[in-house]
Amino acid sequence: MESVLMLSRIQFGATAAFHILFPMMSIGLALYLFIMEVMWLRTGNVSYYHQLRFWLKIFVLTFALGVASGFPMAFQFGMNWAAFSAFAGSFFGNILGFETTIAFTLETASLGILLFGWKYVSRTVHLIANFLVFFAASLSGFWIIAANSWMQTPMGVHAENGKVVIDNYFQAIFNPATVVTYTHTLFAAIISTLFLIAGIAAWALLKKEKTVEKTTFFLNSFKYAIAIMLIAAPLQVIVGDLIGVMVSKYQPEKFAAMELHYNTNKAGEGAPWSIVAIPNAENTGTAFEISVPNALSLITTKSLTGEVKGLNDYAPENKPSRMESILTYYSARIMILIGFLMVAVSLWALWYWRRGKLSVESIDMHPAFLRFWVLSIPLGLLAMEMGWMAREIGRQPWMIYGMLRTSNSLSSGLVDYILVTVIGAIVAIYVALLVLFIYFVRRIVEKGPDFNQTI
Amino acid sequence: MTETILPILPIVWFVIIGLELALYVLLDGSNLGIGLLSLLPQKEENRSMMLHVMGPIWNANETWLLVAAGSLFGAFPLVYSIGLNALFVPAVVIAVGLIFRAASFAFYDVSEYGAFWTRAFGVGSLLVAVGHGLLFGGLLSGITIADGHFAGGPFDFITPFSLLFTIGLLSAYVVLGYSALITKLDYALQVETFPRILGAAAVTFFALLGATLVLPRMDYIFMERWTQAPTSYILYLIAGAIAAVSIVLAYNAITKKNPEQMHFFSMLIFVLGFAGMVVGIFPYIVPPAVSIFDVASPDATLKFMLYGIGPILPIVLAYNWYLHKVFGSKFNREDAGY
Numbered sequence: 089m090e091s092v093l094m095l096s097r098i099q100f101g102a103t104a105a106f107h108i109l110f111p112m113m114s115i116g117l118a119l120y121l122f123i124m125e126v127m128w129l130r131t132g133n134v135s136y137y138h139q140l141r142f143w144l145k146i147f148v149l150t151f152a153l154g155v156a157s158g159f160p161m162a163f164q165f166g167m168n169w170a171a172f173s174a175f176a177g178s179f180f181g182n183i184l185g186f187e188t189t190i191a192f193t194l195e196t197a198s199l200g201i202l203l204f205g206w207k208y209v210s211r212t213v214h215l216i217a218n219f220l221v222f223f224a225a226s227l228s229g230f231w232i233i234a235a236n237s238w239m240q241t242p243m244g245v246h247a248e249n250g251k252v253v254i255d256n257y258f259q260a261i262f263n264p265a266t267v268v269t270y271t272h273t274l275f276a277a278i279i280s281t282l283f284l285i286a287g288i289a290a291w292a293l294l295k296k297e298k299t300v301e302k303t304t305f306f307l308n309s310f311k312y313a314i315a316i317m318l319i320a321a322p323l324q325v326i327v328g329d330l331i332g333v334m335v336s337k338y339q340p341e342k343f344a345a346m347e348l349h350y351n352t353n354k355a356g357e358g359a360p361w362s363i364v365a366i367p368n369a370e371n372t373g374t375a376f377e378i379s380v381p382n383a384l385s386l387i388t389t390k391s392l393t394g395e396v397k398g399l400n401d402y403a404p405e406n407k408p409s410r411m412e413s414i415l416t417y418y419s420a421r422i423m424i425l426i427g428f429l430m431v432a433v434s435l436w437a438l439w440y441w442r443r444g445k446l447s448v449e450s451i452d453m454h455p456a457f458l459r460f461w462v463l464s465i466p467l468g469l470l471a472m473e474m475g476w477m478a479r480e481i482g483r484q485p486w487m488i489y490g491m492l493r494t495s496n497s498l499s500s501g502l503v504d505y506i507l508v509t510v511i512g513a514i515v516a517i518y519v520a521l522l523v524l525f526i527y528f529v530r531r532i533v534e535k536g537p538d539f540n541q542t543i
Numbered sequence: 544m545t546e547t548i549l550p551i552l553p554i555v556w557f558v559i560i561g562l563e564l565a566l567y568v569l570l571d572g573s574n575l576g577i578g579l580l581s582l583l584p585q586k587e588e589n590r591s592m593m594l595h596v597m598g599p600i601w602n603a604n605e606t607w608l609l610v611a612a613g614s615l616f617g618a619f620p621l622v623y624s625i626g627l628n629a630l631f632v633p634a635v636v637i638a639v640g641l642i643f644r645a646a647s648f649a650f651y652d653v654s655e656y657g658a659f660w661t662r663a664f665g666v667g668s669l670l671v672a673v674g675h676g677l678l679f680g681g682l683l684s685g686i687t688i689a690d691g692h693f694a695g696g697p698f699d700f701i702t703p704f705s706l707l708f709t710i711g712l713l714s715a716y717v718v719l720g721y722s723a724l725i726t727k728l729d730y731a732l733q734v735e736t737f738p739r740i741l742g743a744a745a746v747t748f749f750a751l752l753g754a755t756l757v758l759p760r761m762d763y764i765f766m767e768r769w770t771q772a773p774t775s776y777i778l779y780l781i782a783g784a785i786a787a788v789s790i791v792l793a794y795n796a797i798t799k800k801n802p803e804q805m806h807f808f809s810m811l812i813f814v815l816g817f818a819g820m821v822v823g824i825f826p827y828i829v830p831p832a833v834s835i836f837d838v839a840s841p842d843a844t845l846k847f848m849l850y851g852i853g854p855i856l857p858i859v860l861a862y863n864w865y866l867h868k869v870f871g872s873k874f875n876r877e878d879a880g881y
Contacts, residue, residue, distance in 0.1 A: 152649030155602065156642040162612060163634045166627025170693065177620020178840035182848050185613035189852045192609060193859045196602045200866050208869050253841050499628040500692045510635055517642060524646070528653045
């Protein structure tokens with residue numbers, strides 16, 4: 089029982105961690121493509137058209153891999169988590185049904201037009217299809233986030249005879265976690281993708297042999313990405329703060345684990361915010377920590393001495409274990425650290441841009457800058473993975489917070505050797521797909537845009 | 544004597560999911576059949592032509608599986624959970640097959656090893672088709688349930704029925720695939736095409752006949768549907784219709800007449816077979832014991848889903864029809880590369 093539970097968690101974690109990379113890139117790229125097509129049709133400037141055609145090739149890969157890796161995600165709820173699905177299906181399954189029927193069908197059908205419709209439909213229809221791809225991808229994300237948020241802060245339902253009965257759909261869908269998480273995730277998708285675009289452009293710019301046309305093209309990609317980022321990044325910082333406040337209010341155990349905050353601060357004293365911390369072996373306090381006094385109270389309650397409940401206030405069976413707390417704490421810390429790093433790298437790029445260094449003539453003089461951007465390609469996606477780890481591991485021991493324990497969510501009759509085989513196969517296939525994805529993106533970039541493409 | 548009123552909402556959802564699934568089997572069945580065909584010996588350029596002809600539509604077709612699965616999860620959560628719990632292994636096979644297929648489509652255009660990806664596409668299609676056969680065959684063979692949980696073993700789905708059903712379904716997909724190709728392009732393999740269609744049709748016939756014959760040996764719970772009125776009349780009528788359509792199809796294949804009608808006729812056989820399956824088990828959805836009324840979500844969910852999904856489905860159908868119309872006939876790859 090214990091082993092199949094742990095194996096099922098590993099299987100789900102591995103599938104989800106891989107799958108989410110691709111829908112996130114698809115959402116971001118779809119937005120970039122839509123902006124490029126709008127700019128092309130408004131200005132008639134063919135360079136936007138080339139941007140559209142080129143990045144569409146990479147979008148095709150992210151979309152296909154997102155679909156491919158999504159099937160095991162959807163099936164797993166029944167395969168491994170039958171008790172959860174039986175308990176919560178009347179709401180959770182309903183929302184996933186909305187995702188596939190309302191959003192995903194629209195996305196696939198519009199994508200057919202976007203990819204192959206150049207000579208089959210009018211420009212207006214093509215632009216609409218392009219918009220619908222972005223809209224449907226984002227809507228798809230909304231339903232998924234709504235379903236997951238409901239597992240974090242379940243509202244508008246009650247349990248009856250071992251099943252969820254919905255009292256208020258609006259409350260259940262727009263539970264306290266939904267809107268902030270969705271906004272945070274959408275911005276994360278956009279920013280991660282912009283880092284991907286800018287980083288790929290930097291990689292192409294580092295090549296020795298390139299035409300003026302090609303250099304201009306990738307400089308444009310780089311600048312457009314930075315320009316969109318300057319709008320999205322500051323907003324993301326604000327939304328990130330809202331998430332922290334939401335978690336501290338509705339999932340205080342998770343929040344305490346995310347901060348490795350053990351003892352509730354006494355009245356009149358502030359709770360410290362630790363930069364690094366290691367729990368003691370009994371999981372009753374930290375064995376080591378470096379912290380800023382009063383900072384946790386300030387971040388959470390916007391007051392220097394506001395009360396923040398510690399992990400010791402909660403019974404062991406209702407809070408994350410020691411290892412889960414460590415994982416929650418460090419994944420959240422790494423996410424925040426990467427967030428600041430991304431802001432710094434973007435400001436660096438802005439400074440270079442303002443100083444006129446991002447031009448065809450002078451870009452070759454800044455290889456270190458470009459190399460730094462190549463290394464930054466995975467930053468956004470890595471931060472996003474860390475954020476999800478903190479969110480999902482921090483929710484433990486609950487599958488649906490306060491309603492259903494993870495240990496009571498499992499299918500019956502699971503056999504460990506089958507699960508080990510499945511995990512092995514999934515990981516092997518996913519690693520192969522990721523390697524192939526990187527390989528083919530590289531090829532597409534090396535080949536570069538086709539400037540002779542007819543309009 | 545109290546009169547039992549059948550709740551209408553579970554029936555409505557049963558019909559909707561049935562239609563979604565039927566549409567999936569028809570649309571993706573053709574694609575899977577083409578994938579299976581690509582594994583047969585032939586010129587490499589025919590394989591790449593097969594991939595191209597499906598380019599714009601395969602994804603939208605595959606989507607119907609997710610639509611049906613999503614609807615099933617919401618409307619009948621216990622079917623989703625017990626079914627996939629019991630049919631874990633076939634579900635993995637389908638998922639792996641779908642990954643292979645999607646990856647082949649994505650990488651084919653950018654790779655210099657085209658032949659590798661057409662093979663991966665064929666293998667992926669084979670896995671999906673085998674998974675379908677084992678999943679539906681396993682479900683129809685009956686699932687052991689105790690206290691609302693799956694209570695059988697992980698390989699219960701392997702029965703004489705499910706194996707014969709899988710062979711029948713595979714060859715039926717081949718017929719569907721060939722007839723779709725003939726309609727879509729001047730399929731260059733006319734010489735071997737028609738013998739292969741006839742061969743596949745014969746295998747379908749004998750495998751499914753065998754599957755039907757092993758049912759009584761398995762103490763099949765639904766034997767009375769075949770032996771008692773009124774369902775027996777409906778089932779014999781459907782069987783008769785399938786036989787009649789098959790004869791027309793075989794005649795066309797032998798005389799090589801009316802190739803454009805073949806896709807329609809082979810889809811008709813699928814629809815009839817699907818209808819027969821529904822008549823054979825309704826209202827049971829996880830044979831032998833679970834009916835749709837036992838496992839439906841509360842009425843509030845079924846209503847809400849109907850408000851949410853009901854108005855959308857006609858729109859989805861409309862733009863899928865539009866997609867097929869735009870790319871449907873004699874799709875020219877040269878005009879449409881991305």
